[in-house]
Amino acid sequence: MKVTKLVSTCDIKDCPTIYATDRGTLLVQGETPTDHGLRIPAHETLVETPVELIQKAIRDNLI
Secondary structure, X not given: OOEEEEEEOXXXXXXXXXXXXXXXXXXXXXXXXOOOOOOOOOOOOOOEOOHXXXXXXXXXXXX
8 A cells, every 4th residue: 555644733753644545545643542432343443633634634635
């Protein structure tokens, strides 16, 4: 899979980030919350990201 960085909340490696893939999908990097109380299937996960990251991606016409 080819991954391209679209937008991040900072310029260092370990920040919430949105990536595009060559599969026509997005990868979202963020914190893994544990206190959500939801039942998530074993093959899925939740990622918590700042709203500002999504807003920046939309504002910059990246997604």
